[in-house]
Amino acid sequence: MKEETSNHSRRKFLKSFGISVGAAGVVSSFSLIGAAKAAAKKPAEMVNLLTQDGQLVQVDKNQLRPTVTEPLDELQKRGREGIPGKSFVMVIDLSKCRNARKCMDACQNHHQLRQDQHHINVLQMQDAEHTAPYFMPKPCQHCDNPPCTKVCPVDATFKRQDGIVLIDNERCIGCRFCIAACPYSARIFQWTEPKDAEKYKDLTYNIEANVPQKKGTVSKCLFSADRLREDKLPSCVSACPNGVYYFGDQNEDAVTNGTTGETVRFSKLIEDNAGYTLMEELGTKPRVYYLPPKNRAFEFNGDLLNEENLH
Amino acid sequence: MKNTMKNIAALFLIFVFSGSMANAQGWTVPASAKKKQNPYEATSKNISSGKKIYNIQCKSCHGDPTMANMLPLAPVAPTDLGAQNFLVQSDGEIFYKVNKGQGAMPAFEKTISDEDKWMVIAFLRSFDKNKKVKQQVAEVKNPEVTDVKLELNVNEEDKTMLAKLSGLTDKGKRVGLQGIEMSFLVKRSFGYLDVSGEDPYTNETGDVQIQFPVDLPGDREGQVNMLVKVTDDAFYGKLEEARVVTLGVPTDPVNPLDERAMWGTRANAPIWIIVTFVGGVLAIWSVIFMVLFQMIKLPKLAKSKD
């Protein structure tokens, strides 16, 4: 099954690559950097190319026409500034989540994470002893009063004007204070050499995707800020097969469902469904909203929350 | 009859998804449920609203009807709901299955209203080649026309939009096209927000007027990008008009970084904390340096006493 999907996306990518090569060589900056570097290194005709979803493909070198690549400085600068005029929000409809975990897979592919590293984690929740269990996808909440950025000693994690809380792995000193400060356990640390470090070592660091991941630094969900720049929904949102995620710009009062593509009023969605934020009593002011798991279209099929799963 | 249906379904599934385990026997639909009839007429209006609901609720797994572009799930892949071997079922049978769900197919009993479900079934029926009841095409028949035009009129004062759909008859007369559904879409970051309202069908003069939401944010000047189109391309081909209109509420995006905050970057630190830190460090270290400086005097003091 897994194999099938990845083959599928590779095919899709090759198709789109073919088109873009034909047109003007306009690929996303990301794969181009990889391409340009690989091209410079390898004298062979075929070069390895990294697709956005983490696949390596072989492409004939002559087909590549590298356009101007974004240098690290530029990526860092625009990454810290954010996208003007935006105020990103996510809405997670708990009544639709059936633990498919496509969001987790897509996220791990995008951000080059191991299987046990979660920028987004689907948790089995039960609020009290006799209340109904449910699945809760938990990305970074991108709080408006973020406890994590408060404690960072070096401005390595910070909030941008579009509301996204980002990490600069080129500056992080690895003190892990932010991990201790985050009440949502949203942050992970690269304890060892990151996944496929050797494969990605020539990629220019992209602060908006935290890739390539850096050993000894903190990493976390960043709403796929690199995709937002191209008006694409975050990886997890697009990957969900069950219509769980809505994502959009609060300034426009609109969120778009990643599965159905339907765009709805953010305020109405929250109002009609009694949306809430996670642990609002902590005053963190999250930018991720949840719709309660009411009128669920399926049975809860988790391994019903034995003590260990709870804590 | 029932067996043939099963055989066809099984053959079809095996043919399309060789390797995946087809399980067509899974459904047992009570006889009473099978008898149900779609209480709604197959009007173009109902079909088109069924299509909308289908696209939101069903398409992600089942793909487009008759296109066989469903998600390749295992062990049982979703059925192409426009395929004839699916549509041989009665309305009641489909309605029951949508309600109850099975395996990966969710139960929509509570999540979609009955009316909406019947609309979807009406939409699916429109693909049925052996329709027992012939589809009643639009209540009013429009004349054959060419050079179909979509005109847009915006009234910024009372926030209404008027779209006019007209075509040229073979007699060279421009007439309004009626009963055609229009979509009024507002461009947002990741998609189009539908503001068509309840009844976006053209009237006998080919006009449709909608009320733009009074509280929808626009940019700083209140401008929004509108896209107005004929919902169903099947009638007159792709027909749409994009326009920037000043109907939104002027919205000045708030930049959270404008204020000094505890969570802000160093440059945005609250003044009092900078003053406390710098003041404290300066005060304490100046005392330390003062002491160090005073120590230099110690050797001199020995001599001065001699």
Place this chain on the structure above:
Amino acid sequence: MNDLPKQKETTLSFEKIKKDILHPMQNHKGLELWIVFLITVISVCGWAYYIQLKDGLGVTGMRDYVSWGLYIANFVFFVAVSLVGMLISSILGLLRIDWITPISRIAEIIAVAFVAVAGLVIVLDMGRPDRVLNVMIHGRFQSPILWDVTVITTYLTVSALLLILPMIPDLAICKKELTKASPIMKKLYNILSLGYINTPAQHKHLHRMIRTLMVLIVPIGLAIHTVTSWLFAATLRNGWDTTIFGPYFVAGAFVAGSAALIIAMYFFRVNYKLQDYITELQFDKMGKLLVAVCLVYLYFNLNEFLVPGYKMKTGDDIHLKELFYGNWAIMFWASQLLGNIIPIILLVNNKFRKPLPIMIISLFVLAGAWFKRYVIVIPTMLHPHLPIQNVPENFVHYYPSAIEISVTVLSFALVLLIITVLSKIFPVVPIVETAESKGIEVKIDA
């Protein structure tokens, strides 16, 4: 070891004081062996750190949930012990309490050694120690870490000054008396003694400076503990999210520091044969002081655990149950009983305030203080607000790895090495001050 010579009616002369205190600095064979041993330990454990540097913090037992472990517990412990310098030589010194004269230098040596290594331990814990300068370049005023780095540096500086300045008269003596010292040491004594010959003007000037620093170190000492407690209290975690952490840490630091000082006093008394200077009086007084600070600490513990334990708020409940009768109960109650309550009961009795018993009790107090830090840091990390799921088994528990333990040994060995070296090159008991306090005339040749 037990049969220490009885306290004699001393007939001390300035010459005898000089001889008694300076003699062990140059004629102590065991000391050199001890230094060699410590350096060996440090080198071996340094290799463990090299592995950590090479392979990343993954060689430790820490993972995404318990992301602060043994190192941070050590850091808090080292910072705590270092506070004794401020307590003894500054607070009691400013109050003109005279029995501290012979032990104030040991207190400062402990302070300098522990705070210096505390600063190092924080670097050992960093994922990217190569970027340590970022704290200077990009330091954020809002982060407790910047404050911590600043106060630790300041405290180290002032403690070092408070070690050296009162020692200037003694260094002037060392310059003359320690004839066997190496040329480098002689030069060091010469420079640091600043031409001091104990003229009244020099005496007055020096003591004014010392008193200035004594006043200065009080806010810094309080700050270093308060800011360290903020590393925890600034978060929203169960067990850390409490307002009394600042004073709680200060009180705990006095306990740990006093215990460490008593242990050090005992070893210097026995090994350097300083029974005439570090007398039973000092142990008795330190015993009473330890009881006093333990009582304050007990009071804080009562507030810290009884109040939330009474309410059993969501989040706190799991944490406290684990501490009171769960997986952490043994460590928690051991640190409370052996490290605090039982020592208080014993030390109220003056028989236990004799040098050997109080040293043994202090060992328990100090060990208890360390375990207390461990119990403050790790259980809280294991009890986050949201469940720990979809991670490997070793994320859900925390056991320090061999590498971590080795690096911990390294930091402790480094503390001992600094104390040993300082006590080898500097007189551990103030010569001139002791003489002055006993009314013996002091004469320092130019």
